[in-house]
Amino acid sequence: MLKKYFWNAIKEALKYKGQTLPNPAVGAVITKVEKNKEIFICKEAHKKAGDKHAEVLAIEKAKKILNLPQDKPLGDYGKFNIYVTLEPCSTYGKTPPCALKIAKEKLNKVLFLLWDINKINRKGSKKIFEKYKIEYFCYEDHYKDKLLLEAYKLIDDFITLQKYNKPFFILKAALTLDGFIARPDFKSRWITSLKSRKFTHEIRRQVNAILIGKNTLLYDNPQLTIRYVKSSFQPKALIMINSLKGFNFLEKFFLFEKRKKDTFVLTQNKYVEKFFREKNYQVIFFKTSEELYEKLIDYKIFSVLVEGGSKIFSFCMEKGIIDKLFLFYSPKIFGEGIKFLDKVKIYKKLLYPNYKIIYPDFLVEGYLKNIFNLELKGD
Secondary structure: OOHHHHHHHHHHHHOOOOOOOOOOOOEEEEEEEEOOEEEEEEEEEOOOOOOOOHHHHHHHHHHHHOOOOOOOOHHHHOEEEEEEOOOOOOOOOOOOOHHHHHHHOOOOEEEEOOOOOOOOOOOOHHHHHHHOOOEEEEHHHOOOOHHHHHHHHHOHHHHHHHHHOOOEEEEEEEEOOOOEEEOOOOOOOOOOOHHHHHHHHHHHOOOOEEEEEHHHHHHHOOOOOOOOOOOOOOOEEEEEOOOOOOOOOHHHOHHHHOOHHHEEEEEOOHHHHHHHHHOOOEEEEOOOHHHHHHHHHHOOOOEEEEEEOHHHHHHHHHOOOOOEEEEEEOOOOOOOOEEOOOOOOOOOOOEEEEEEEEOOEEEEEEEOOOOOOOOOOOO
């Protein structure tokens, strides 16, 4: 077993994280064993719910690279191993079970990082592999290290959906060293560097929707699109509005003029709901967080990036909606301004924290809920 192949599979799967929901993001690597050495052949990833899974795509790609017939088992042409980030599925759905595909391809060995989180699929592959006498190895049965944590983080959105039946919520904020997200007049649009903003667009590519509050719409008039990195899609735009003040001319806002089909107004105010529905805008009215989760899932919104401002941050933190934080700190001090959280009395400790320098800024990343129940041991 070589860990580098697992890392390759994770990196490949990350390219499509969020786009596969409600399925997990999964990556796979095919290697060939020759003279007791493993040779890398190819890597693949599940790209979209309903499409072929990573294991199937990797097997097909390996045959193409090696100029082998697609209708013959790969194992007829040598000893091949497959590394997968998650246990291969064992039940029929929109696609046949990958565990059965691997078995019929007569692969030498299948190695995967995690047992499936889904109760229907969990450890179901064992029976198939044992029936066809395929050697298998599950990494989490033997190791509790950084590689395993990254495998869990790859499917944090899927785990949240499976365990709690709620979309995965990420809060992203750009702050000064003294904890402000804007000047008092709201005119400090960019606090962090261009490098940090590009990283934010990487995060945007991993979610189904971006949520902002009313003030962010009024003062920034944002696009909420993916621009700094390549993307085959644009996330939906969600705006939390509970007051009609400032909405005399909706056409002046980019989201209402250019992205009307992809924009939803979230509200707990019946007058706001009526106002926007009469103008043919999409509205999600909700009373509780649970009702909001249910309606977002109905619209196939399984992951949400909360980008501001202070009121929406405070609302989501106070209601326990947020699952993960990305806090970008800039080496600036304002002394006064708009605080990150507004009069919210909470005590939270980040779980599985990670720190990254994005010069001249630095990023603090972590989880607010222990969705993994993982105790790390070693590197």
